Amino acid sequence: xxxxxxxxxxxxxxxxxxxxxxxxxxxxxxxxxxxxxxxxxxxxxxxxxxxxxxxxxxxxxxxxxxxxxxxxxxxxxxxxxxxxxxxxxxxxxxxxxxxxxxxxxxxxxxxxxxxxxxxxxxxxxxxxxxxxxxxxxxxxxxxxxxxxxxxxxxxxxxxxxxxxxxxxxxxxxxxxxxxxxxxxxxxxxxxxxxxxxxxxxxxxxxxxxxxxxxxxxxxxxxxxxxxxxxxxxxxxxxxxxxxxxxxxxxxxxxxxxxxxxxxxxxxxxxxxxxxxxxxxxxxxxxxxxxxxxxxxxxxxxxxxxxxxxxxxxxxxxxxxxxxxxxxxxxxxxxxxxxxxxxxxxxxxxxxxxxxxxxxxxxxxxxxxxxxxxxxxxxxxxxxxxxxxxxxxxxxxxxxxxxxxxxxxxxxxxxxxxxxxxxxx
Amino acid sequence: xxxxxxxxxxxxxxxxxxxxxxxxxxxxxxxxxxxxxxxxxxxxxxxxxxxxxxxxxxxxxxxxxxxxxxxxxxxxxxxxxxxxxxxxxxxxxxxxxxxxxxxxxxxxxxxxxxxxxxxxxxxxxxxxxxxxxxxxxxxxxxxxxxxxxxxxxxxxxxxxxxxxxxxxxxxxxxxxxxxxxxxxxxxxxxxxxxxxxxxxxxxxxxxxxxxxxxxxxxxxxxxxxxxxxxxxxxxxxxxxxxxxxxxxxxxxxxxxxxxxxxxxxxxxxxxxxxxxxxxxxxxxxxxxxxxxxxxxxxxxxxxxxxxxxxxxxxxxxxxxxxxxxxxxxxxxxxxxxxxxxxxxxxxxxxxxxxxxxxxxxxxxxxxxxxxxxxxxxxxxxxxxxxxxxxxxxxxxxxxxxxxxxxxxxxxxxxxxxxxxxxxx
Numbered sequence: 108x109x110x111x112x113x114x115x116x117x118x119x120x121x122x123x124x125x126x127x128x129x130x131x132x133x134x135x136x137x138x139x140x141x142x143x144x145x146x147x148x149x150x151x152x153x154x155x156x157x158x159x160x161x162x163x164x165x166x167x168x169x170x171x172x173x174x175x176x177x178x179x180x181x182x183x184x185x186x187x188x189x190x191x192x193x194x195x196x197x198x199x200x201x202x203x204x205x206x207x208x209x210x211x212x213x214x215x216x217x218x219x220x221x222x223x224x225x226x227x228x229x230x231x232x233x234x235x236x237x238x239x240x241x242x243x244x245x246x247x248x249x250x251x252x253x254x255x256x257x258x259x260x261x262x263x264x265x266x267x268x269x270x271x272x273x274x275x276x277x278x279x280x281x282x283x284x285x286x287x288x289x290x291x292x293x294x295x296x297x298x299x300x301x302x303x304x305x306x307x308x309x310x311x312x313x314x315x316x317x318x319x320x321x322x323x324x325x326x327x328x329x330x331x332x333x334x335x336x337x338x339x340x341x342x343x344x345x346x347x348x349x350x351x352x353x354x355x356x357x358x359x360x361x362x363x364x365x366x367x368x369x370x371x372x373x374x375x376x377x378x379x380x381x382x383x384x385x386x387x388x389x390x391x392x393x394x395x396x397x398x399x400x401x402x403x404x405x406x407x408x409x410x411x412x413x414x415x416x417x418x419x420x421x422x423x424x425x426x427x428x429x430x431x432x433x434x435x436x437x438x439x440x441x442x443x444x445x446x447x448x449x450x451x452x453x454x455x456x457x458x459x460x461x462x463x464x465x466x467x468x469x470x471x472x473x474x475x476x477x478x479x480x481x482x483x484x485x486x487x488x489x490x491x492x493x494x495x496x497x498x499x500x501x502x503x504x505x506x507x508x509x510x511x512x513x514x515x516x517x518x519x520x521x522x523x524x525x526x527x528x529x530x531x
Numbered sequence: 532x533x534x535x536x537x538x539x540x541x542x543x544x545x546x547x548x549x550x551x552x553x554x555x556x557x558x559x560x561x562x563x564x565x566x567x568x569x570x571x572x573x574x575x576x577x578x579x580x581x582x583x584x585x586x587x588x589x590x591x592x593x594x595x596x597x598x599x600x601x602x603x604x605x606x607x608x609x610x611x612x613x614x615x616x617x618x619x620x621x622x623x624x625x626x627x628x629x630x631x632x633x634x635x636x637x638x639x640x641x642x643x644x645x646x647x648x649x650x651x652x653x654x655x656x657x658x659x660x661x662x663x664x665x666x667x668x669x670x671x672x673x674x675x676x677x678x679x680x681x682x683x684x685x686x687x688x689x690x691x692x693x694x695x696x697x698x699x700x701x702x703x704x705x706x707x708x709x710x711x712x713x714x715x716x717x718x719x720x721x722x723x724x725x726x727x728x729x730x731x732x733x734x735x736x737x738x739x740x741x742x743x744x745x746x747x748x749x750x751x752x753x754x755x756x757x758x759x760x761x762x763x764x765x766x767x768x769x770x771x772x773x774x775x776x777x778x779x780x781x782x783x784x785x786x787x788x789x790x791x792x793x794x795x796x797x798x799x800x801x802x803x804x805x806x807x808x809x810x811x812x813x814x815x816x817x818x819x820x821x822x823x824x825x826x827x828x829x830x831x832x833x834x835x836x837x838x839x840x841x842x843x844x845x846x847x848x849x850x851x852x853x854x855x856x857x858x859x860x861x862x863x864x865x866x867x868x869x870x871x872x873x874x875x876x877x878x879x880x881x882x883x884x885x886x887x888x889x890x891x892x893x894x895x896x897x898x899x900x901x902x903x904x905x906x907x908x909x910x911x912x913x914x915x916x917x918x919x920x921x922x923x924x925x926x927x928x929x930x931x932x933x934x935x936x937x938x939x940x941x942x943x944x945x946x947x948x949x950x951x952x953x954x955x
Contacts, residue, residue, distance in 0.1 A: 150935050374930075407925065452589075488908075488912055490929055491921070504814050504831060507911045508910045516810060
């Protein structure tokens with residue numbers, strides 16, 4: 108039996124590793140179109156910023172490691188251009204055919220914005236990052252336009268400032284990070300402007316030629332790599348990404364999918380969503396790999412948790428904003444509080460917490476948190492609460508840890524939940 | 532209608548405030564035996580350490596604030612010595628009687644260890660802390676014995692080191708913080724010793740006269756203040772603290788109780804426990820106050836969450852250790868991992884996570900986490916998971932937040948849950 112995994116970054120290698128543990132006798136081949144596997148792509152902005160010295164530092168495993176330690180064959184520079192499922196074979200760009208019994212499609216996504224303008228850069232792969240870094244060193248551009256108000260756009264605006272460039276950020280959406288709360292938009296904008304990033308909201312840039320900056324960093328969103336499996340009959344969901352079951356199987360039996368190319372279940376709405384993130388890709392990959400190797404496992408889904416550092420501000424969200432919740436059919440009620448991460452006498456920095464609940468059920472449906480390092484504790488507690496479909500009442504009396512060096516006696520999350528209870 | 536609240540620190544004032552909000556017409560009187568109300572007693576070790584400059588900084592509200600803003604009468608230096616429930620009156624030390632319709636008993640607890648030796652100090656109240664601080668300033672003692680391996684003992688060992696004393700710690704139990712994991716005991720001990728605290732485990736000190744140190748800080752545990760309500764017929768649980776319903780009512784109708792004097796439900800075992808902590812006291816107080824004022828609210832209980840800083844190490848626990856879980860009737864399985872709070876390239880410090888599950892149900896039943904500030908995020912996520920009675924399987928695929936400045940791509944909690952899943 109041979110398992111072929113298409114894609115060797117997050118989901119693909121998680122699938123291969125898991126399949127190996129489930130079935131030591133399985134033949135496993137990973138086909139990766141790039142030349143590097145298993146690197147932490149989320150660290151690339153920090154390579155540009157300078158916190159990470161080399162892209163190599165982001166590499167978790169080498170192909171040799173996989174071959175030697177996990178008995179997984181890794182083929183780099185091997186792009187799959189078509190999929191002949193009746194024959195159970197994939198066709199590579201070279202024309203070579205690779206036979207499989209089961210397939211895991213984990214080919215990821217690609218930047219939607221494409222341009223031939225040599226001033227345009229992306230930050231999607233290690234190759235993108237190396238090209239940008241080389242350019243920054245060799246050409247010493249003075250000005251940059253960053254397109255996109257998602258997490259890559261925000262991280263790159265700060266990273267390019269750290270490299271000394273004059274930076275302008277253009278966001279097509281009137282808000283950042285897909286979170287349409289005016290207070291959060293204003294807070295992020297103020298932070299960027301304090302870091303001397305010029306901010307243009309609701310500014311769609313269709314053509315790099317319209318921009319005068321020396322370089323353009325395009326981070327306007329991704330398109331899932333679904334063309335090949337779609338041609339082979341795999342269904343695509345409303346989001347444009349591959350539809351999968353909770354076993355991570357596509358609509359074509361024997362073809363599994365995982366990672367940025369496919370949808371997953373949103374636990375809060377119980378609807379399929381497409382939110383491409385490395386953490387989710389790893390989890391999907393493990394389940395896809397287990398099932399492809401003959402186990403029966405399921406992936407329950409996500410709650411849309413994210414955290415990003417914007418010019419020193421931690422911005423964390425999970426679930427739905429008030430207006431997203433309304434679009435999802437909830438009756439949202441929100442409460443926002445300002446508190447401190449720790450007692451004042453422990454130099455507690457400000458933390459803003461907004462919680463959103465559904466009036467008809469009393470359930471928590473979302474949260475946005477902005478502040479310092481303490482945002483992590485609160486958003487992860489929210490993620491657990493959303494996964495457990497917790498009511499605000501229960502959240503408000505959670506037994507959270509307290510000691511002055513770490514938190515105030517009334518955790519900001521409990522204060523916010525208490526406020527929200529009054530509004531429900 | 533008059534509500535009398537006995538005790539004006541955490542539980543008592545929460546009860547009074549909540550009762551006021553529920554019923555604006557209620558007459559509310561708080562009787563506090565000390566002279567100060569509403570101070571953050573958990574900050575006292577940090578006052579001794581020097582992080583907090585004055586005890587006044589720990590004061591949250593003054594009596595005047597409660598009188599003026601909340602229309603709550605505060606009487607300090609008013610100790611209740613008996614309770615005549617048939618007459619609905621309490622008797623003060625002065626002989627004065629105070630009538631009530633409903634009563635909230637929130638008289639807290641007191642240090643169990645008592646001694647007339649002038650070298651012996653406690654750190655239970657503001658008065659204790661002031662006395663110790665005065666003594667340290669005036670007498671400049673050179674050596675201290677700290678009795679007790681609970682959180683006050685550990686915090687005080689470090690605090691007295693910070694004040695320049697030579698410190699020896701004596702713990703009657705063979706472990707710290709009621710958590711009997713050898714690895715945690717060893718790790719805490721090593722930290723203390725690195726901070727040059729001499730550690731004696733399993734060392735019961737019955738008499739201060741046996742100790743040669745200049746001062747003795749006794750933090751060997753508390754006794755709940757239940758004598759007065761017990762004489763009035765209120766039932767005491769097996770722990771020695773007052774038994775209460777989930778509405779925070781004692782066995783005597785019309786007498787509610789909250790805070791360090793009473794038991795609460797442990798959500799993991801569904802059994803009453805007595806774990807006196809300020810955070811729990813506040814929550815109990817709110818529910819007691821609401822019910823005393825005529826609402827119907829319930830307090831679900833606690834999961835035993837705590838965090839403490841020991842010579843720079845964050846030690847956080849929740850639920851049950853492996854051997855505690857066994858004593859509670861679970862079939863415990865544990866897994867321990869060592870990870871980093873953040874990626875190495877963001878100077879991630881080590882974090883150890885031990886999770887305990889019940890084999891028969893697959894449910895998480897406890898966790899111990901030791902490391903740096905990142906311990907908070909993980910223990911609070913565990914607290915939410917325990918409250919939701921989450922299975923390890925669900926915990927292992929929680930959608931936790933990831934960005935390199937805040938966490939590694941695989942959160943240590945997910946890594947530990949993955950390990951535990953293999954063992955289940």
